[in-house]
Amino acid sequence: MTVTQQRFAMQPAQTRESAAPQIGQAAPWQPSIRPAARPAGGAVGDVGTRRRTPLALVPTPIRKSGRGFAALCIAVLVAALMAVLITNITVSNRQYELVSLKNEQLDLSQSNEVLRQQVEHLEAPQNLSAEARRLGMVNPGDIASIDLATGAVTGTATAADAEDQPGGHVASPVSPEEKQAAAQAADPEAADTAQPEGAAAPAATPEGGTEGGPEETTGVPEQDLNGGTIPAPQFSARGN
């Protein structure tokens, strides 16, 4: 007979016999064990053995719930460990994500900067006028204007002079690419403050490199990660 069966077998007998008459004997300050034990003993007659049997059985429910408790503890522990693990993984993944997003931001802002520099270079007045000359444009003649409110025409427009081309005296700015080439040609430790005059573009400009460069992709480029999967953080000069 298992412990559980015993307990269920015993209980009806106890409650039936101890029902009404014994209640008055238990004073409020007395431990509750005694009134519970006495009626059980009185009913059967053999006080000694009768008392011991239920005492022996008391631990059984504890032992039983102890197993459940242990399982619960282990479950909680495992859950906590899992939670810590997951948190850690998530946090460090976020860290790496942060690094890669920052790198991406830097890449984007730097490629933006390159584009902006190109626009600024093309917008420089010298380059605009050079382009205008190339297209055969000339300075305008005298202008006239029409007042839309009154319809009055003021001024006398004249034809432009075909020879009167703009510009030519102010040197064109050095383009970012030329500047790069000149800077690279210079020995960095020879002249620190300025590049030598008229540093000619070296024979092998990075022209070929800019277009036919291997694996030129944007977004997440296939970088050399030395066998790893996580890119190292990059920095710009401006503390990004």
Add this chain to the structure above:
Amino acid sequence: MARTPGDGAALDASGRRLRFGVLIALALLAVLGLRLVVIQGVDASGHATVAMQERLRSVTITPERGSILDSQGRVLAASVDRYDLVADQRLVKDYRAWNNETGEMEDVSLDESLRELSTVLGIDAGELKDRMVGERPYKVIVKRVTPEVKAKALEIGIPGLLAEPVSERSYPNGSVAGSILGFLGGDGTPLEGLELSQDEHLSGTAGERSYEIAADGVRIPNAEFSETPAVDGQDVRLTIDQDVQWFAQEAIAEKTESYDALWGNMTVMNAKTGEILAMADSTTVDPADPTATDTLFWRPTSLTQSYEPGSTGKISSFATALEHGVSPTDTWTVPNKQEFDGQIISDSAPHDTYDMTTAGIFTRSYNTGTVQVAQTVDDQVRYEDMKRLGIGEHLDIGLPGSNKGILVEPSQWDGRQRFTTMFGQGYTQTTLHLAQILQTVANGGVQKDPQLIDAYIDADDSENVVPEAEGTRIYSEETSQQMLKLLEGVVQQGTAQTGKVPGYRVGGKTGTGEAAGVGGYNGYTTSFAGVAPLDDPQFVVAISVHRPQGNWKNWEVEDTAAEMLTYLLTKYNVPPQDQEPQHYDVFPDEPQKRPW
């Protein structure tokens, strides 16, 4: 259960083992306890600090240097990211690298990688090898490469090759406005121009970031962290328009070249506000390469070079005389040569003695007549007007190196200087002074301080506009109106007839001053100050060309001013007025056309 001797022995043995184990455990515990006491009790805070220092990293956050913008917000100077490539030569050798395709490590020869790097950097392979190979732990291979080149160079994977981020200044317009912008030294120290004078605004405030890192270099999340963010520098927006500046530089360079002069300059000003639209020199420094240009042109010569103005100085003499009772139509007898207080004053070219109006004398720029007109006013009054116009005073437009010119008090004038100051000799001023004087006359007699900086723009795009100067009244409205007609006469029938602009009324005054050199006057400065349109003056242009070659009779710079004014009127959509000229007669009697 009965005890046997064998059982007792086993029990003793296991008991001893137990006791032995307990002793060892206790000993270890004692060691740990002692260590704990040492760490926690003896120097707890010291250890904590050391540990913190091990983990804590502080990084200075460099603020971004502000840009310099033109009046339309176009970039004149900005900072860009660059990298210095540096090698630890001790590590540069053959190496093993991961091959992404085969998925395994393989040997790479250094020579092969260097050849690849040489193509990327555009440096000769031999030269590159010299720079890369050696024993030095720190050797700069190449400075200031773009992020793109840096990425390609590092992709090759040569060990010991590192990139250090640096900031570089970019001047996309080259030498346009170069002398105004100034430049930075190789180490980023501002050396000239606005870069120097506005450094306080441009540079911003550095921040600092402290955080703890783990042994693998990744930041420890939730650990101590503090960050003082950097405050980026302010952008400085100028009153300069880069297109106007370029046009002015083109025009003055052409003029200076055609007369083979030492230098020439032009200042373009808004007549109503004193805002400087352009300050051009015949030669201008390219801030990207300052050493290629003579140091004279590192700053605007309109600001730094003073000279005796010659006849453009008559503008203030006549305005003061008109202010004090002389009428433009008063009649004077003007000979070619005349003696005043023992000083012979003569005109530059011989002419008959004429009866002329005040305006006529100004139109033909006769010195003898000018002295007659100007000496109707007390010397002290004339001096004070000149002083108030700014001659002999520094003009603060936010640029270093302004030249105040020389104007001494009347008490120190010698017998001849008293008269020469009436027609622009015996004192010096800059082209900016000249522009400011004409601006005062053109703006109803109210002088506005010349202004170069329009606004400071914070990193969050909020603008701090520099308030417009209130202005100082120097001449009356009436004097101003009369002066504009006098100036128109010069362009219509006087010394500046090539200064006309079809469709608009233009006024101006020419001048050819003798330039002092070693051993006396030995050259000239020819100048012109013009204003248009006269019905509602908008633009003032002042030009001077220093030490032109050839005959003075052939020099004229008013055509350059007319070209500039035409450009300005068209660019800023000022419609032609087609009004008749309103200048005064040169002679009280007909004919008006007489030989010079």
